Amino acid sequence: MAEATPPPSAPSATQIGVDSWVTESDERRLHRAGAWGAVLRGWERLPPPGKLALVTPAIAVPFIPIVSSGNLFNYGIFILLYALLGLGLNVVVGFAGLLDLGYVAFFGFGAYTFAFLSGTHHEKGHVFTHHWPAELSIPVAIVLCGVLGLFLGSTSRRLLGDYLAIVTLFFGEAFVVFTNSADPYGVTNGSNGLANIDPLKFYAFGQHLTIASVRGYYWFLLGCVIVVLVVLHFMSESRTGRAWKASREDPLAAELMGIPVNRLKITAFIFGAGIAGLAGTVFAAAQTGAFPQNFSTQVLILIYAVVILGGVGSLTGMLVGAAVIIASNQVLDSTSPPNLQRVLFYAALIIGFALMFRSSWRKLAVVAASTVALGFAAHAIASAAWPRGVHGSVTSGGFLTGAIKHWVLLPTNPGRIADYVYVLVIVLAVSLTQLKGWWRVALAPFVFVFTAFLWENLLIQQPAVTRYVLFGALLIVLMAIRPQGLFGTARVEIA
Amino acid sequence: MSEPSSSGNGAASEPLLQLESVDTFYGPIHILQGVNLQVRSGELVCLLGGNASGKSTTLKTVLGIVRPRNGTVRFEGEDVTSRSTSYRIGKGIAIVPENRRLFGPMTVLENLQMGAYLQGGGTKEAFDRVYSLFPLLHERRSQLAGTLSGGEQQMVAMGRALMGKPKLLLMDEPSMGLAPILVERSFEIIQQVHESGVAMLVVEQNANVSLSIADRGYVLSTGRLVLEGPAAELREHEDLRKAYLGR
Ligand SMILES: Nc1ncnc2c1ncn2[C@@H]1O[C@H](COP(=O)(O)OP(=O)(O)OP(=O)(O)O)[C@@H](O)[C@H]1O
Ligand SMILES: [Mg+2]
Numbered sequence: 001m002a003e004a005t006p007p008p009s010a011p012s013a014t015q016i017g018v019d020s021w022v023t024e025s026d027e028r029r030l031h032r033a034g035a036w037g038a039v040l041r042g043w044e045r046l047p048p049p050g051k052l053a054l055v056t057p058a059i060a061v062p063f064i065p066i067v068s069s070g071n072l073f074n075y076g077i078f079i080l081l082y083a084l085l086g087l088g089l090n091v092v093v094g095f096a097g098l099l100d101l102g103y104v105a106f107f108g109f110g111a112y113t114f115a116f117l118s119g120t121h122h123e124k125g126h127v128f129t130h131h132w133p134a135e136l137s138i139p140v141a142i143v144l145c146g147v148l149g150l151f152l153g154s155t156s157r158r159l160l161g162d163y164l165a166i167v168t169l170f171f172g173e174a175f176v177v178f179t180n181s182a183d184p185y186g187v188t189n190g191s192n193g194l195a196n197i198d199p200l201k202f203y204a205f206g207q208h209l210t211i212a213s214v215r216g217y218y219w220f221l222l223g224c225v226i227v228v229l230v231v232l233h234f235m236s237e238s239r240t241g242r243a244w245k246a247s248r249e250d251p252l253a254a255e256l257m258g259i260p261v262n263r264l265k266i267t268a269f270i271f272g273a274g275i276a277g278l279a280g281t282v283f284a285a286a287q288t289g290a291f292p293q294n295f296s297t298q299v300l301i302l303i304y305a306v307v308i309l310g311g312v313g314s315l316t317g318m319l320v321g322a323a324v325i326i327a328s329n330q331v332l333d334s335t336s337p338p339n340l341q342r343v344l345f346y347a348a349l350i351i352g353f354a355l356m357f358r359s360s361w362r363k364l365a366v367v368a369a370s371t372v373a374l375g376f377a378a379h380a381i382a383s384a385a386w387p388r389g390v391h392g393s394v395t396s397g398g399f400l401t402g403a404i405k406h407w408v409l410l411p412t413n414p415g416r417i418a419d420y421v422y423v424l425v426i427v428l429a430v431s432l433t434q435l436k437g438w439w440r441v442a443l444a445p446f447v448f449v450f451t452a453f454l455w456e457n458l459l460i461q462q463p464a465v466t467r468y469v470l471f472g473a474l475l476i477v478l479m480a481i482r483p484q485g486l487f488g489t490a491r492v493e494i495a
Numbered sequence: 496m497s498e499p500s501s502s503g504n505g506a507a508s509e510p511l512l513q514l515e516s517v518d519t520f521y522g523p524i525h526i527l528q529g530v531n532l533q534v535r536s537g538e539l540v541c542l543l544g545g546n547a548s549g550k551s552t553t554l555k556t557v558l559g560i561v562r563p564r565n566g567t568v569r570f571e572g573e574d575v576t577s578r579s580t581s582y583r584i585g586k587g588i589a590i591v592p593e594n595r596r597l598f599g600p601m602t603v604l605e606n607l608q609m610g611a612y613l614q615g616g617g618t619k620e621a622f623d624r625v626y627s628l629f630p631l632l633h634e635r636r637s638q639l640a641g642t643l644s645g646g647e648q649q650m651v652a653m654g655r656a657l658m659g660k661p662k663l664l665l666m667d668e669p670s671m672g673l674a675p676i677l678v679e680r681s682f683e684i685i686q687q688v689h690e691s692g693v694a695m696l697v698v699e700q701n702a703n704v705s706l707s708i709a710d711r712g713y714v715l716s717t718g719r720l721v722l723e724g725p726a727a728e729l730r731e732h733e734d735l736r737k738a739y740l741g742r
Pocket of ligand 2: 550
């Protein structure tokens with residue numbers, strides 16, 4: 001008996017067979033040298049509230065001048081809105097590990113509920129007039145979203161991956177169809193949506209408070225984001241937060257510990273739905289209405305992009321993710337100058353290629369040199385054999401006009417050719433990921449040249465499409481640099 | 496409370512855990528066939544059997560991860576056959592699962608807290624007890640469980656199961672993957688925990704060691720109990736010796 005239990009301070013009686021270097025892994029971890037390394041180390045040591053305290057103003061402050069100059073949806077509000085949506089989705093996807101593809105419907109449901117309770121709407125012979133104060137309508141909208149989440153969560157009872165994804169995707173689509181046309185009572189006013197609703201009106205501390213300015217919504221949203229962040233922070237550190245994590249890592253083991261896995265998943269679902277609902281109410285108030293097209297799949301993709309980029313499971317990441325995604329989305333919108341898009345496009349392309357060959361400078365140099373050579377060679381051959389191929393004009397050139405004119409083939413009427421090249425580029429890009437070593441080096445210049453051709457002859461003329469193409473490229477590049485997202489934590493796991 | 500009539504050896508104490516003619520299926524496959532098994536308070540019972548004989552399934556049936564199609568599961572005399580896993584664990588059952596199943600990306604401390612989920616994350620007393628059994632866990636409390644060695648992981652799994660102060664501890668092959676010295680060490684700890692008053696149902700391939708510390712044993716063969724009795728008797732049993740003890 002005495003032998004069986006060495007006292008805690010006894011010299012390592014049980015050290016035989018124990019792998020000692022893991023204990024000192026912290027001391028043995030390789031650190032990046034120099035000032036940047038010191039900054040990184042300091043950042044990693046910072047507790048989450050500290051990170052938050054640094055990140056929030058860093059993101060919020062630069063937008064204050066823009067917002068106060070009245071550029072309504074362009075920056076600050078959108079960023080905060082998507083940060084809020086990202087935080088909600090993060091509970092569902094990041095904390096509980098559920099793939100919810102109907103998330104945007106909760107956002108819409110919150111917006112519609114608020115809009116319905118804050119104005120006069122008539123259609124199909126019905127007139128609805130409600131002018132609820134916001135301190136009532138916002139909680140009601142949040143609770144209704146939560147109830148809807150409960151309903152959806154419990155119908156897909158087993159909440160298994162694919163099954164849940166399909167059910168929620170269907171739900172999201174059904175919501176758009178319903179608001180657009182299928183609603184028999186005119187509650188949602190079809191494709192016209194609910195317009196001209198009241199701004200946010202509160203009655204608090206004996207006085208009426210109305211938020212009607214852009215600046216007002218900005219501060220109000222910032223407050224919402226901070227409150228949600230704090231609540232979620234404490235939640236993720238709580239028993240429930242850890243149980244979510246455990247259920248995500250190993251549902252059976254969690255079940256064996258007595259954790260009610262399914263109930264916790266539904267709780268996460270409800271939480272996410274409620275946060276989306278809150279975002280919806282502020283959104284509806286700020287744009288004084290709710291319309292079906294506000295809640296399309298594109299919005300869902302943006303929210304997912306925020307979560308993935310920010311780092312699934314990280315709270316601070318959502319703020320940064322939202323700032324990066326929304327800012328780039330705004331910069332790339334259809335009104336921004338095409339040359340800006342062009343610069344970003346080539347930058348993403350070059351960075352992507354550089355990353356692909358980052359392990360070998362030799363290969364990278366070969367690819368770069370042969371890419372340049374290939375462009376000029378193709379140009380030379382075309383001007384001899386196929387003059388039409390070089391007589392097109394550069395779309396909205398800017399300072400790159402000269403280079404493009406002599407390096408990219410610009411046919412006078414690209415039409416069909418560009419479509420074929422589109423398919424070819426996709427095939428080549430896929431092949432590129434499959435090839436290894438010098439085969440990849442050999443193919444890469446062709447991919448680059450054809451992609452440039454595609455951009456100059458087709459994509460740049462269609463800003464609405466290019467925005468998403470660029471967006472995808474940006475995400476891919478960032479994911480290549482940090483697969484775990486900006487704020488996710490990479491860990492060494494020896495299972 | 497119904498007093499079970501089928502008490503085997505006429506021992507005084509009422510069974511803590513009782514399976515009564517349990518039939519468990521996985522879909523159409525009949526795994527456990529009419530299993531009758533008891534564990535009394537403070538008893539250490541071992542369950543032996545070859546691969547795929549249904550040992551793990553028996554433990555899953557006890558916890559309600561699978562539900563028997565026929566038969567009843569009683570804990571402290573209460574029929575828990577249709578109760579949730581969570582309910583049964585709250586009543587005082589804990590398990591060291593097959594292959595340990597730690598939460599790899601969580602720290603040792605968090606793993607221990609999960610073991611006491613239904614008790615709100617663990618009292619200081621529970622932590623003290625676990626840390627005195629496994630001083631190493633205190634030292635490594637902020638290390639990620641997935642980065643521990645197999646032997647260390649076994650300690651976490653046992654510590655985690657003890658965090659909820661169970662009355663009955665189920666163990667599925669606690670010696671799996673351990674070096675001989677650690678097998679011995681872990682059986683010492685099992686015995687120590689047992690002596691502190693926790694009843695145990697231990698599933699083992701290592702019949703020799705487990706019978707040496709058990710009070711009683713059962714032998715399962717393709718879903719049926721083919722042998723049962725006091726551990727000392729089983730150790731002398733001709734067939735068992737041939738099949739498991741290798742002598
Ligand atoms: N979820 C399941 N679905 C279908 N069959 C299963 C399932 N789990 C176990 N089985 C089958 O039930 C039988 C008994 O499995 P069980 O895990 O109880 O064996 P065991 O006695 O613990 O074996 P081992 O010593 O190898 O762990 C096996 O044939 C197994 O394939
Ligand atoms: Mg087994």
